[in-house]
Amino acid sequence: AQSVTQLGSHVSVSEGALVLLRCNYSSSVPPYLFWYVQYPNQGLQLLLKYTSAATLVKGINGFEAEFKKSETSFHLTKPSAHMSDAAEYFCAVSLYNQGGKLIFGQGTELSVKP
């Protein structure tokens, strides 16, 4: 069965610093991979997704992620953090033959210090 592990339930960075949120997955077949973000009192919003095309995926708000099959990873990065990036981030996986249901990681709370 597939699973997702996000390393670090809380990550704190300074404004302008690199953001790196880690995600590793376990799947017996090539998965689809997603990063979602949840701002306070809002629903989850899709940042980006990997669907077996380019391994480097660019998303909204300057975020990107790279699919590395050999490392079973899909880490999320942003070169320069903004205060508005403070939120909770979720990595998720789905399989093409399972109706699209998402399997989520535990979530990572990102704090941005001025």
Add this chain to the structure above:
Amino acid sequence: EAGVTQFPSHSVIEKGQTVTLRCDPISGHDNLYWYRRVMGKEIKFLLHFVKESKQDESGMPNNRFLAERTGGTYSTLKVQPAELEDSGVYFCASSQGIGRGAYEQYFGPGTRLTVT
């Protein structure tokens, strides 16, 4: 275009009572999903509707949970009777397309359920 809406936003009930959560998906979206996040845990899949049919209900915890999707539009999730461990945030999501799992799911803001 209106997003996914959920009602109520918060619900506090006593153990043994019944609660019904409602989700209105984006118009035209055939797929509707329910998820739940218990405090401190990951978001977990509950079930998936395609139009009015239950496609996958493998994540439903037990028979105290009943989900319906009337006419392939809005959906309700009833918990009867509620137990303390049912507390958490219940999310609804919808998407277009059938079959492959790459379609973006649009999430509602969630219903925070507290069972006391």
